[in-house]
Amino acid sequence: MKRLLVALLCITPAWGGYSYQRIVTLGSSSVIPASQSSFTVLVCGNAASGVCNASVAGLNQSGAGAHVLNLDTATSPYTATFPAPADLIFSTTACASPTLMNWEIDNYVASTGELEAWVLVTSLAANGTFYLCYGNSAITAFQGGTLGSAWDSNIYQVFHLGNASTISTTDFKGNANGSITGSPSASAGLIAGGITTTSSSNYIDIGNGFSNVSQAAVTFSAWVNFTTLNTINGIVGVNALGAGAVDSFFQYTSCGPVGICLSITTGTGRQTLGHAAPATGSWHQVVGVYDGTNMYVYVDGSAGAPVSKTGTITASATHMAIGVVSSDTLDGSIDEVHISSVGRGANWILTEYNNVSSPGTFSAWGVETPVGVGGGCSNRILLLGVGC
Secondary structure (H helix, E strand, C coil), X not given: CCEEEEEEECCCCCCXXXXXXXXXXXXXCCCCCCCEEEEEEEEXXXXXXXXXXXXXXXXXXXXXXXXXXXXECCCCCCCCCCXXXXXXXXXXXXXXXXXXXXXXXXXXXXXXXXXXXXXXXXXXXXXXXXXXXXXXXXXXXXXXXXXXXXXXXXXEEEECCCCCCCCCCCCCCCCCCCEEECCCEEEECCCCEEEEECCXXXXXXXXXXXXXXXXXXXXXXXXXXXXXXXXXXXXXXXXXXXXXCCCEEEEEECCCCCEEEEEEEECCEXXXXXXXXXXXXXXXXXXXXXXXXXXXXXXXXXXXXXXXXXXXXXXXXXXXXXXXXXXXXXXXXXXXXXXXXXXXXXXXXXXXXXXXXXXHHHEEECCCEECCCCCCCCCEEEEEEEEC
């Protein structure tokens, strides 16, 4: 009589790689109106809705069902407020053979898997895809790239401003970290945390690096929640405080048409441009653009009428600040301050607005799936021997 001997063997991945993946699918042309190069996408939230500030099953590093295995608590600047998940990456290719993307952490909660990240997509297009890979015991250091690599070369400064309890003054582009002046309050932001200020003595000083550079163009971008529309509410700009002329700034004021205003001084003199003000008590994207030919102000992705303006922005030795311009403070909260040394176009700004205002619409997270035999046992029946 012949006897068949079989065994069930636990096989680990031959590539020693990531055990789990999710596919991130970008939205349609309704949220990405035109393709963009080197666009940094906010991705956050749970698999079902993609909302921010939500738990994500499997992305936790501690507790039940944890599939992220290691934290990097030594990587600057990610330890300033949040530890970095080491064995979690974004990839342009499937996770069995990943191709690393540059990305950075805005917020990560190891016990719940809550994740808010900014991911550099080199060629952004409607309905595109990339991958979230995690679960690799061999990886112990953050894989998102060096500080600043998640942003295109035209970004000069990026401030996420921390969480609701701790202010972060890190410039995530790496050009000029800010410093706290006075006592601005850490508060809930649109994404993780922001700051609230009601006094011109309380703001974030972001140095004079940008204002000291002769710029042919500039884009100021921020998310603002006004408490009160005072005569002037400073958003971001030169903080002269009597030390010199205010030569470029972005604020709510009564200058020009009442509303959000951008003021630029060049060799041809100062020009101010306005846009109708947004409502108080809710978050709004406000953007001021000078492209060397025209000035524009956008609120929630929509531009006011442009004003013609030429020349190079006048340099200043005074410092730039978040939450105050000259002695005029922002009465409200501010989050996600980005400064670019280029005049961003209308489609870029609208795409940013669509992304940050509704990340769950802008991209969809697929369900968690194993990568190959992804770190578990495969019930693979192998013939070991045949006897008589």
